Amino acid sequence: MAQVHSGRLIARLKRTGDMGAAGLRTLLLAGGLGLGLGLAGPVMAQGAASPEWHHATALTGTPKYGPDVKHFDYVNPDAPKGGRVRLSTSGGFDTFNPVLPKGNPAPGVLLVYENLMTSSLDELDISAMYGQIAEAMRYPDDFSWVEYRINSKARWHDGEPITTDDVIWSFEKSIELSPRDKFYYQNVKSVTSPEAGVVRFEFDTSNNRELPHIVGQLTILPKHWWEGTNAKGETRDIASGLQEAPMGSGPYRVKDFEFNRSVTYERVADYWGADLPANVGTNNFDEIRYDSYRDNDVMLEAFKGDQFDWRTENIAKNWATAYDIDAVKQGRIVLETFPDHGSGIMQAFVPNLRREKFQDPRVREAINLAFDFESLNRTAFFGQYKRINSYFAGTELAHSGLPTGKELEILESVKDLVPADVFTTEYENPVGGSPQAVRSNLRKALKLLQEAGWKLDGKKLVNAKTGEPFTIEYLASDPTAERTVLPLADNLKLIGIELNLRVLDTPQYINRIRSRDFDMATLLWGQSLSPGNEQRNYWGSGSADLEQSQNYAGIKDKGIDALIDRIIFAEDRETLVASTRALDRVLVHHHYVIPQWYLDYDRTARWDRFGHPEKIPEYTPGFPTIWWYDEAKAAKTGAPK
Secondary structure (H helix, E strand, C coil): CCCCCHHHHHHHHHHHCCCCHHHHHHHHHHHCCCCCCCCCCCCCCCCCCCCCCECEECCCCCCCCCCCCCCCCCCCCCCCCCCEEEEEEECCCCECCCCCCCCCECCCHHHCCEECEECCCCCCCCCCEEECCEEEEECCCCCCEEEEEECCCCECCCCCECCHHHHHHHHHHHHHHCHHHHHHCCCEEEEEEEECCEEEEEECCCCCCCHHHHHHHCEECCHHHHCCECCCCCECCCCCCCCCCCCCCCCEEEEEEECCCEEEEEECCCCCCCCCCCCCCCCCCCEEEEEEECCHHHHHHHHHCCCCCEEECCCHHHHHHCCCCHHHHCCCEEEEEEECCCCEEEEEEEECCCCHHHCCHHHHHHHHHHCCHHHHHHHCCCCCCEECCCCCECCCCCCCCCCCHHHHHHHHCCHHHCCHHHCCCCCCCCCCCCHHHHHHHHHHHHHHHHHCCEEEECCEEEECCCCCECEEEEEECCHHHHHHHHHHHHHHHHCCCEEEEEECCHHHHHHHHHCCCCCEEEEEEEECCCCCCHHHHHHCHHHCCCCCCCCCCCCCCHHHHHHHHHHHCCCCHHHHHHHHHHHHHHHHHCCCCEECEECCEEEEEEECCEECCCCCCCCCCCCCCCCEECHHHHHHHCCCC
């Protein structure tokens, strides 16, 4: 599968924690994590000659909800409509264009738009997809093409019908303007409309089970509006930033905005898709407002001052100490954690392998040895975090122990292309936590560095051949990075490496990451439970030199490429899981990154003005999508300021 459902992924990103809100926002902008895109999904039964149309599909098994379902189990179908919810964001925004990779898109802008298909929040197989703009889909047994049938009721906010021309134009503009989308949809060779209301995607390969589904993630834009003129009579240009309220088809439209400060969305009273099974009981607020903050501490104080309603707390110190206030003691602010088992994560100190000094895996392993997670977790994080030891941390896809069974079989098929120790040695991060352990780890690190061609010259580590000192410029977009980066810098200094933290403003940081002009930074990847084609974008050789890809590290490895293909072409769930664990194992044994930390639950704080369904989905609290404004609670809590 491709990207994780936006709600789940945002929660998981924030759960890694202690990057700062600005850091998370920046990564969403810099990496193009695909938030708001739909979900890819598992296989359906089909006829060989003429595939049947289906309301839903899944990559493995069958969708949970049948064609006659009225609403999903986790919603309150009678949820009251009304009220306002106020949310926060950081880093500013300057465009409503969801396609153009440049600029900072407005928070919540995908409330305005829709995809061909969408997903539920309560299925273990989160790749299950249900009709949204498309009411049905079909594809042949060899997955060489897919057709989507547009819902005849689908309308833009101006009342115009959504057409196959809109779909084709949206696809063409996506791959024309976004290098990331061009790479992601590289196997689509043509998009046509073979009959009225039907759009057909032809692929240049067969037996890739995921291809029919990832095109269902496509965000559809109104061709007629983008090719029209604005209030000034100027022709709009989708290749430029959008400075006016956009036209969409989704449940909300932009009511008012001030760039880099705030944007308010209002519920569309005559929204065409309100009665779709995937939408019943959702989108209950009349207004959703986002306020932008440039400082993390100011944002926290604004929440406590009742300037916005909901906060997902990603700073451990704040969770431990910042909420000892009257509003919490009086019950007007509710602190609550929500478990999450639906997505994986890798958050890490990421060295840029395009820099020669990081290309030897012994150098990267040495930096990991210098990272004392245990002491940092105790002193800065109040013991709240777990150390990441997998690129799919917190899921069944994470490797463990030594390879056995089908995973071993898969690894043996690429034996000459992967590190030999994947078969003999279980991956373990170094353990610190005491002066003795840290000294031992630093001795090991220095030995590895010397083996890799570095030597101590006094107190400085230098290249044994050139005499060049080993220095690292560490980029961040949030001053709070000091708490996590400087302890690593202190340890590296003990073995002669000079690490300098440079905090940039958001646009500079994004541009440096996008252009791969960095030595090291904290970066992350969110994972679904159904990985697929997006793994090429994360670690594939073909994406290493693509600016808009999420292959931040610059990984180019034939063994990794071969294992990614095993995932993409997996024929069943068992093979998918085994292939993913094999890939995970090889990635960690290459020591590409220095893993950081994560949580397997969400820490949330909210002003107690909202109701929610009795059964919250297992994989996300679903706020604000399935919640609603509760007049009685609001009366007790007090009117928002």
